[in-house]
Amino acid sequence: MAASPALDVPPDPPFKRRKTTPEPTSGTGTGTDSPDDSASAPLAADLADQLDSQERKKYVKGKKLGSGQYADVFEAHLLADPKKLVAIKKIKVGPEVQEFGISYDSLREIRFLQELHHPNIIKLHAVFSTKNQNLNLVLEHLPQGDLLKLIQDTQSISYTPADIKAWMLMLQRAIYFCHANGVLHRDIKPNNLLIAADGEIKLADFGLARPMADPYQPMTYNTITIWYRPPELFFQAQHYGGAVDIWSCGCVFAELISRDVLFRAWPENEINMVKLICEKVGTPTEENWPGVSKLKGYVTPSEIVPIKTRDDWLAVFRSIGELGVDLLIKMLTLDPRVRLTAEGVLRHPFWTAAPRPSRLEDLPRKGGGVEVMGDSLKQRGGELPRNGEANAAGVGRGDKVARKIDFGAMK
Amino acid sequence: MTTPITEDDLYRTSTQHRLWTFTPTTLAARRTQTHTAALARLPLRPNHSNPQPFTQTDSLALLRRYTSQLHTTATHLSLPGPLTATACQYLARFYLTYSPLTYPPRQIYKTCLWLACKVHGTHLGLNDFLRRIGSEGEKDVVLAAEFLVLGGLGWVVEVKGPGQGLKGWLVEAVGLAEEGELEGLGMPGEGARTVWKGEGAAGGRVRAAYAAAKGVLERPALLTDVWFLFSPAQMVFAGLMVADGVLAGFCLERKLGPLDVEVSERVLEAVRACAEMLAGFDEGEVLGREGREEVEARLEMWRDPGTRDLVGRFGAGKAAGGQGEEAEERRKEMKKEAREKSRREGDELFGPGLARKG
Structure with missing residues (x-):
């Protein structure tokens, strides 16, 4: 690998203390003021730097994996063990930092990743800041790209219902764990589902996550990437729960099966999304969703589409089997109170029926390689990936890495 | 058979339990350690004759006063209870890492509240926030301490309460x-x-x-x-x-x-x-105003002079790193201001101005 192991870290600054402490007038410049001022006794002024640099110096930064408006992502390895790879997400300092300091997204991501330890949730190893107040998140290294790349690569990747079951099961376990911890993810979509070296799915990007609200506490309805957003949020519901994530999971499930976005509204706006949901699932009405007409933003096309029947669904998604379609219908139920909960999804007979979910080692491996991780992580929450265009192509052009390495192909 | 996760299991994995829960003994030990380390790092001693030392008891009393102040401020702003608790815990946790001798709470507590506001998603603008707590013009100070505070918290922002x-x-x-x-x-x-x-x-x-x-x-x-x-x-x-x-x-x-x-x-x-x-x-x-002034006067005598200049060390000007001449200009200005300020304060360290501090 051509990556330079150079640390992107300037040397420690001279002790700031000297600026404010009256210097001895001798002017010898040898720092003879007191014996315990030597390097062995760190000064309080540098305690903060020390804590940070201890963490920072554990890693050797390598090549840039991706660069976006919001963050740069670098590959890095442990100084103590070059085989232990990590990804360092360096949050860019935007103009908003002058306005309100460290961003909400960063704080949210740190908040939730520090708490949630689960095999299917991306691991946050550490956080440190660098001299010029840059925030760095040390994340698990996930070299196999993301689910979106697998779904889109219809030319060279084929996968089976057993593979879909394996991926979905991992996603649902992650979501169950989030919800059990009282956390809503609010941005589930295929490009936030990264793939580890061993094929395991890892839910990433908690920049839009929040704790479940107390009763009566309003929340924003303007969240979740639009194609994966549930109807109640288009109708501007301010009180919602885990059901919003389940809808997104249902969209991912359908997308895995048909290899196309389920609700691909174009242009991407709320009205078109509601129209599509009505066409594909049925029009939300007082009959199928009591109370829906009271929601502030409730507007539907005047022509009422009856709720799609099981046969309608089967016609499109038959390849996943009857039980799979049953689960899909229950995840994409309009009324969020009737939609399955995360636990309900896991208790569905689909998982234990034949075929068994594929073993990790049998899952298709080529999710676009390590650059995709950089690609996915650099995005801000709620952004749609530029569809069809392989982002990786535009990545790393500026850096001096000769060739991008496809970890998947090396297997 | 799988067993469902219990709330106890979940709580045991939380950072609050793993990193910020103590026994009375370990808590006391940590405080002593932090205080001793801060004392050891002080490069200078006041040249007053027989100055009364700044003790660990002073430190705890001062923190309690500032916690109370945080609580009062948050109540005044009608901020929700969990947010207030988060801010107060940030302050309490921060001072297990650092001593007031290194970073006096007066410089830190507003940043704790600001961070808590952001973590709880109040979407209050910073200028609005500052105006409402009567601290217009302290934007740089509040922002300058953000990374410092988060570092002192071990980059853990979740606080679980009752x-x-x-x-x-x-x-x-x-x-x-x-x-x-x-x-x-x-x-x-x-x-x-x-x-x-x-x-x-x-x-x-x-x-x-x-x-x-x-x-x-x-x-x-x-x-x-x-x-x-x-x-x-x-x-x-x-x-x-x-x-x-x-x-x-x-x-x-x-x-x-x-x-x-x-x-x-x-x-x-x-x-x-x-x-x-x-x-x-x-x-x-809880210390009253006079009590606080007395303790802070003593702290002023003893405090680490090297950490006075928060804005210069951590300020937003640094964050702007290389964003054109304007930022550069601003940065220089801020540095100069901060230098001036700390020089003035440095003078006060030895001069007579102590009683005035409030």
Whole structure:
């Protein structure tokens, strides 16, 4: 690998203390003021730097994996063990930092990743800041790209219902764990589902996550990437729960099966999304969703589409089997109170029926390689990936890495 | 067979339990360690004759005063209870890493509140925030300490408190009252903080106990060490114990029901110890304005001069790193200002201006 192991870290600054402490007038410049001022006794002024640099110096930064408006992502390895790879997400300092300091997204991501330890949730190893107040998140290294790349690569990747079951099961376990911890993810979509070296799915990007609200506490309805957003949020519901994530999971499930976005509204706006949901699932009405007409933003096309029947669904998604379609219908139920909960999804007979979910080692491996991780992580929450265009192509052009390495192909 | 995750399992994985929970002994040791380390790092000693030292007791008293101030400010701004608790815990946790000698709380506490506002998604603008706390023009100072504070917290921002648990108890207990389960319970004991005096139905008793416990958990809990020593669930029942011990005891016993005797004895012990701390909190022990000024004057004499210039060290100007001439200009200006300021303060360190500080 051509990556330079150079640390992107300037040397420690001279002790700031000297600026404010009256210097001895001798002017010898040898720092003879007191014996315990030597390097062995760190000064309080540098305690903060020390804590940070201890963490920072554990890693050797390598090549840039991706660069976006919001963050740069670098590959890095442990100084103590070059085989232990990590990804360092360096949050860019935007103009908003002058306005309100460290961003909400960063704080949210740190908040939730520090708490949630689960095999299917991306691991946050550490956080440190660098001299010029840059925030760095040390994340698990996930070299196999993301689910979106697998779904889109219809030319060279084929996968089976057993593979879909394996991926979905991992996603649902992650979501169950989030919800059990009282956390809503609010941005589930295929490009936030990264793939580890061993094929395991890892839910990433908690920049839009929040704790479940107390009763009566309003929340924003303007969240979740639009194609994966549930109807109640288009109708501007301010009180919602885990059901919003389940809808997104249902969209991912359908997308895995048909290899196309389920609700691909174009242009991407709320009205078109509601129209599509009505066409594909049925029009939300007082009959199928009591109370829906009271929601502030409730507007539907005047022509009422009856709720799609099981046969309608089967016609499109038959390849996943009857039980799979049953689960899909229950995840994409309009009324969020009737939609399955995360636990309900896991208790569905689909998982234990034949075929068994594929073993990790049998899952298709080529999710676009390590650059995709950089690609996915650099995005801000709620952004749609530029569809069809392989982002990786535009990545790393500026850096001096000769060739991008496809970890998947090396297997 | 898989076993479902219990709330206890989840709590044990939380950063609050793993990193920010102590025994009384380990908590005291950590404080002593931080204080000693700060003293050892001081490059200079005041050249006054016999200055009174700045002790660990001073440090705790000052922190309690600033916690109280945070609480008052947050209440004044009508910020939600959990947000207030988060801000106060940031302050408390920060000062397990650093001593006031290194970073006086006056420089830090507003940043704690600002960070808590952001973590809780209040979407209050910074200028608005500053105006409402009467600190216009302190933008740079508040922002400068952000990374410092987060670093001192070990980059952990989640704080779990008893608020939600207490609400959950209310729902359950109202249910019990409606089912008539609370009939025949004895009257609240001596010293119970509930206002309920036996009138009306059991539902009234439950609500009165809730209100009293909420009061205890919203202020005294923040001004004692209970957050470092007990879990949120233990705090809920401890708050209820202080409010209405008889009712709390009944509900706790019901909850513990099938646990073996040894475990429930341990739980009860923890709840009682927590309740004792909460009940023992004395508002009079919080430093008044004069007390604070006295302690801060002494702190001013002893404090580490090397950490005075927060804005210069961590300021937003640095963050702007290389964003054109304007930023450069601003940065220089800020540095100059900060230098001036710290020089002035440095002069005061030895000069007569001490009594003026407030």
